[in-house]
Amino acid sequence: MNHPIMPVATAANDTTLIVGHGSREASGNDEIRDFAAQWRARRPDLRIELCFIEFAPPGLNAALLDAARTSRRVLVVPLILNAAGHVKMEIPEAVEQARLAHPQAEILLAPHLSACDPVLAILKRRLRGAMHALDMPDPTTTGVVLLGRGSSDRGANGDMAKMARWLQEEGDHELVDLAFTGITWPRLEKVVQRQVLLGVRQVVVLPYYLYTGTLVQRIHRQVEHLRGQYPQVRFAATSHFGFEQEIFELMEQRVADLAAGVPDSRLPCDGCSYREIAHDHGHGHSHAYTHAEVQPA
Template sequence: MRDTTILIVGHGSREESGNQEIRDFVAQWRSRQPGWRIEVGFIEFASPSLHDGLRAAAQGARRVLVLPLILNAAGHVKMEIPEAIEHARADCPQVEFLYGPHLTACDPILDILKRQLRRAMAALDMPDPTTTGVVLLGRGSSDRGANGDMAKMARWLQEAGDHELVDLAFTGITFPRLERVVQRQARIGMTQIVVLPYYLYTGTLMQRIGRQVEHLRAQYPQIRFALGTHFGFEPEIFALLEQRVTDLVAGRQDSALSCDGCRFREIAHDLGHGHSHEHTHGQAHAHSHSHDHAPVVMA
């Protein structure tokens, strides 16, 4: 793929260590795929910005594959990244920009969660799944589809094992919160609780989760807690992104976000919610529904 650039899009964090982990992930992926040109951009809080990353990726390329390194499809995936891609298409009309799906709720992510749960159970004194509650803890979103994907993963995790109780909690925006879920599990007699963060990389929220679990240990001394970790460097994440590249090059795109998510952005625009975290240029452009999604042939 000599004329193709892959742009990984990370969310970005106020905690620089989280941003550095994404850069380290990109470095590892370059080692796995030495023939690929792989760049990175961030939606907010870190550089290079998404707009700058798109422009840099387009330099010397005929085609740019934009891949969100994001678990759930909320506003960033449905609106902000597609808006930035439209700007990039206007700035670099000679370059073809193709947008891949986010990581999604899928079996490879389930495999990671199962492995995380096994590790946490092994760290407990009495690894009995019938008396051990599980809490899948995610960021939370105002987008019900994104929260629904997490609920799907919690249900899949329960069906994949012997745990009678796998609950869902969120660190913000929506409910329930971790403290309330732990309270419920304690009331029904769980003697151990595993908290599994649904996060790819570290950051301020992962640090907050660690503090919350410490508070819960003090509040519920009769319960044994185990805390999982973020999982962005697991082999399944690399494999998922490599599959995204293969699909885009072959002309296979996710119908749920067809036309670069323009349906979602039209709805948001009609409601007055269209926005972006940054606007580094004032170039106006028209949105068209006639994007060419013809199959792409490897050069």
Template sequence: MNDTAILLVGHGSRNREGNTEILQFAAQWRDRHPTWRIETCFIEHADVLLDEGLDRAAAGARRVRVIPFILNAAGHVKMELPAAIEAARARHPTVDFGCVRHLGMGREILTVLQGQLDRLMKALDVPDPRTTGVILLGRGSSDAGANGELAKMARWLFEDNDFELVDLAFTGVTWPRLESVVQRQVRLGMTQIAVVPVYLFSGVLMDRIQAQLARLRGQYPQVAFALGSHFGFDPGIFALLDAKVGGHELPEGALLECDGCKYRQAAEAEHLHDHSHTATSHHHGHDHDHPHHDHAPA
């Protein structure tokens, strides 16, 4: 590992606390592996963005292994990250750049979500699961595949538990939204509702979720709500990254499994990402419901 740099790529948040938490995570990960060289950067809304992060990682390294520290792959992971790595290869022709898969929605993340749900049930004094609704709350994307991955998690939680209702909601971009799913579950007789956010770290949308839950508690005083938290520091996340580093030594030239996919080619043809997230840190004037972007940290 002495000649290999690991580059942890976060999404980046307009809430600086979210970015700080990722830096803290990286520091804790370094403490676990003091011989590893671990660098960090962000796709947007941060001081160190992709180009600078890749250059820092390449300095003095023979290999750079990029880890998208993101739960779901949508536009940023499928288009901007591969493009930035291709440009870095041109700037550093002697360095072998490779990129492992993003965190994804596999059994490791399911275990983390199940732990969140178990803690929420204890907070509700372990009520009858048949009268307790579960809402898995993601940030939403214009990429149907990313939304489908979250739907898979909801189904797996349903299969592994005894809840009558395990539903899916999103904070933006797509539907249904949290308020409408809560309304449906109340109509179906749920007397407790556990909301499990699928977020790695704090950010603008986690703040929004807190405000939404406060309003919902006022609207439905007869319902007991329990809200989970972001889970980026869960031991399961460290273990998942350890497995990626230890088990995914990519051959030279390897990139993401979706590099060159139809989604990326079509979006590039339509110039959906003609603004540069990799050059300077800046703020967008639009909200997170923009139809073509997967903004806000996962």
């Protein structure tokens, strides 16, 4: 299916800077680099660069400073699903530092990908594929588990809950539950246990991840363990979804909105523990308040 290229009013000396999370697992970083390469091939009219918040070069601060030094305008686009500490604190702080260091450059920050209909379309398509792979594709006897990273930020977890609810409302599955790989609860094993007690005969696990990494690899090991624990239940687990058409289109929409001056809504920072900690200590967010808890993908 051919999709029209979205017009973006960027200039030759504009830089679009992708911000990826970064992973301890090299294959996850390689996938993000591959995404950047595919996006450059798809959109040769854009000058696209890539940086990582942690675990992989180039780093966010250095890449921002370099882009601001060599560009008239920098369009910063987070390749991140949920708004937790990285999106709410680290990226905006890096943007502000680059603005101070290079006031001649205009640096604009796009919102993260967020819970939205394009991401829902990916999840629905992945769920349909998993159902077709099962021997008994009956949604009334098949439980669904949307499995995400987990965060100490309630807004990020709330986005996950919203996606699970949307998935249930637009399908025929009676059980669409939410689970997390860390930080918060419930965990995958507990959710599957509840679904089995309710009589499901099949379970589809939908990882809510853009790219591979240590947590995605762990998910597939957990599903194998569950197969042995519940031999009477059939399991299907889908893969991460960073290269889907909708992700490219969402990133292009972010760039188009920035270039056109379309205002974005404020980040949902009410109750954000990162911002409260930063305020109480009189300084910005630092890794000391997040990475001790968060397990990177």
